[in-house]
Amino acid sequence: MPVVPDFGDDRDLVDGLRRRDEAALAWLLDTYDATMRRLAPADVVRDTWLAVLDGVDGFELRTTVRTWVFRTFFQRAGIRVPRAAATAPAFDPKRFRRGSGPTAGRWRKGAGPVAWRDDPARAATELAALPLGERVVVTLRDVDGWTAAEVGDVLDLAEGDQRVLLHQGRARIRQALEDQVA
């Protein structure tokens, strides 16, 4: 079996890219291309890659490669995640009891979350339909597993705003999956 080189170490990756190593480029694309394709048109993604390859000789590893690639990407794509605006509730307010008694705000009888089955195709469709800010944050955090700190750093987004966008994006996807069975 051929040995597939691992470029998980940034130093190795940058050295490989500077040597114009095809395997290093393949690793970079395998790792980050799909994420960008979820967030911007194909030509913007291609231009980002060209800019990254053009800049790799001058890249000084002051940040991680991932941070550098995605800062380049968000800049070229003109994506600025706005501060979280007015927040929509995670569940329709009608599902909760009204009034001011001790049961106010509790689930109405029979109005709790309805079980649904995993449907990756539907989840992908709903993800693609999210408003930009939610789509960016949910993609980085949940699809790709970035930490809150790294997302905040790359997007220059306050933690509270990031969590609001993440929460609303997840809520919309959950609701869509529930709507399929309801």
Place this chain on the structure above:
Amino acid sequence: MTHHRRQLYELIGEEDAARIESVRGRRGGRLLQQRPRRVRLGACRDVVERLTDLLDGVLTSREQEEVDRHLEGCEGCTRALAQWQQVVALLGRLADDDVGATDRDELLAAYQTGSPGAPD
């Protein structure tokens, strides 16, 4: 520290007091009444809005206790939490093939032609 603020801090506990102090420090001390949002025990409507905070581990220990206690007695919110985790897990397993891929050969050509670091 004013008498009133000291009284308030005693009331809300050390942890929240420290949070307020740190926010006051950053913003020039004008924020006494900006207490962190509290989860009202019993209000499912409020608990479900904190599920992402819960999964991120950013609730104060007091909020965490209140939510834990709520979840113990609330089937609907327990299911909501499970569904939050279900969404996160589902998104984490999405295949990349639905989004297409950038043309490698084109990039490779641009990358290897006329570059200073290209092997000869």
